[in-house]
Amino acid sequence: MKPFSYVNPTNEKDAVAALSPEYEKALPLAGGQDLLARMKDYVTQPDRIVNVKNALDATVTPASGGLRIGAAMKMVDLAEHAEVGRMYPAVAAAAIEVGTPQIRHQGTVGGNLNQRPRCWYYRNEEFVCFKKGGNTCFSPAGENQFHAIFGGGPTFIVHPSSLAVPFVAYHATFRLLGPKGERLVPAAEYFTMPNLQNIQRENVLQPDELLTHVILPAPGNVKSGHYEVRYKASHDWPIAFATVLLTMTGSTVQGARVVMGAVAPVPWRSQAAEQALAGRTITPEVAAAAAEAALRGAMPLSQNAYKIQVAKTAVERAILQAAGLPIA
Numbered sequence: 280m281k282p283f284s285y286v287n288p289t290n291e292k293d294a295v296a297a298l299s300p301e302y303e304k305a306l307p308l309a310g311g312q313d314l315l316a317r318m319k320d321y322v323t324q325p326d327r328i329v330n331v332k333n334a335l336d337a338t339v340t341p342a343s344g345g346l347r348i349g350a351a352m353k354m355v356d357l358a359e360h361a362e363v364g365r366m367y368p369a370v371a372a373a374a375i376e377v378g379t380p381q382i383r384h385q386g387t388v389g390g391n392l393n394q395r396p397r398c399w400y401y402r403n404e405e406f407v408c409f410k411k412g413g414n415t416c417f418s419p420a421g422e423n424q425f426h427a428i429f430g431g432g433p434t435f436i437v438h439p440s441s442l443a444v445p446f447v448a449y450h451a452t453f454r455l456l457g458p459k460g461e462r463l464v465p466a467a468e469y470f471t472m473p474n475l476q477n478i479q480r481e482n483v484l485q486p487d488e489l490l491t492h493v494i495l496p497a498p499g500n501v502k503s504g505h506y507e508v509r510y511k512a513s514h515d516w517p518i519a520f521a522t523v524l525l526t527m528t529g530s531t532v533q534g535a536r537v538v539m540g541a542v543a544p545v546p547w548r549s550q551a552a553e554q555a556l557a558g559r560t561i562t563p564e565v566a567a568a569a570a571e572a573a574l575r576g577a578m579p580l581s582q583n584a585y586k587i588q589v590a591k592t593a594v595e596r597a598i599l600q601a602a603g604l605p606i607a
């Protein structure tokens with residue numbers, strides 16, 4: 280491994296000061312499960328790592344009827360937090376399904392949201408793809424069974440964070456801190472689609488900024504469903520998953536929010552599915568029609584057309600769950 284220096288700041292200002300405006304020169308270290316693995320695999324080779332675990336907030340505090348979650352909070356603490364579970368059940372559901380107990384005890388909210396793609400070409404030092412400064416994406420002509428079915432090109436990664444999807448669904452805002460101060464970015468605008476200007480990145484965070492907090496607004500009167508489909512029930516990323524939020528008046532859906540994960544380079548919102556639910560009473564047929572609408576327009580690669588049905592099932596079941604109906 281390339282030698283690197285280690286900085287251990289005790290407040291967020293010093294942590295930001297230890298970063299660098301140069302891409303991947305100095306990187307924040309939280310639980311280290313993604314960063315250290317990338318360093319050991321020669322995928323990322325920073326000159327300096329900045330431990331943020333002693334610098335960033337790791338608590339949940341009330342904020343204007345909602346909650347403010349510190350980026351250093353462990354995923355296990357998020358999953359088990361009573362107020363998070365009561366106010367934002369889909370966030371708790373996503374957190375409890377991440378990886379294994381060991382991963383949830385070590386991994387943080389900030390690390391989860393900023394983890395890099397799991398694409399096997401990106402993770403292999405031999406493949407110099409767009410993400411590593413190369414000029415191609417190997418997945419369209421290669422092994423692409425877990426890649427994007429929406430929004431792909433020039434790269435076809437899917438965003439790896441399970442927490443990102445419910446945070447987008449609940450209209451969370453991320454607090455970022457940099458040398459010029461803080462800025463607040465809606466979760467839906469934080470994650471970026473690949474384009475040739477920002478091809479190495481998955482979000483708007485600058486190299487000398489930290490994500491310090493996730494701010495969740497008051498949830499209102501919403502019912503939620505969160506459904507993930509995996510190859511195996513133990514440690515793995517989902518093949519596809521969905522968070523669904525329904526605002527109900529009696530048994531009628533006033534408004535819906537449908538966001539899918541592991542299908543696109545960003546959490547993928549389906550307005551078509553939301554429209555298919557608005558004004559309706561949820562029945563199995565309505566849920567199936569909305570799921571059908573959610574996957575309309577999917578553009579699978581050579582080996583991942585099966586993900587369309589998997590994602591459809593995830594959306595349909597998340598809708599049924601939100602409506603309190605049994606999953607067949």
Ligand SMILES: Cc1cc2nc3c(=O)[nH]c(=O)nc-3n(C[C@H](O)[C@H](O)[C@H](O)COP(=O)(O)OP(=O)(O)OC[C@H]3O[C@@H](n4cnc5c(N)ncnc54)[C@H](O)[C@@H]3O)c2cc1C
Pocket residue numbers: 306307308309310311312313314315331335350351376377378379382385386387388389390391392393394395439440441442484488489490491514515516517
């Ligand atoms: C077997 C296995 C299964 C897994 N399954 C899932 C799954 O189902 N769902 C899922 O979402 N994840 C899954 N993961 C990934 C795991 O959740 C992440 O690796 C972990 O959440 C990363 O958190 P960390 O605190 O260890 O991050 P680190 O490795 O410390 O950091 C990750 C990245 O984020 C950056 N970073 C860290 N904190 C901040 C911050 N505050 N601001 C800005 N940048 C920051 C780091 O520089 C680094 O690039 C799995 C991992 C494994 C090994």
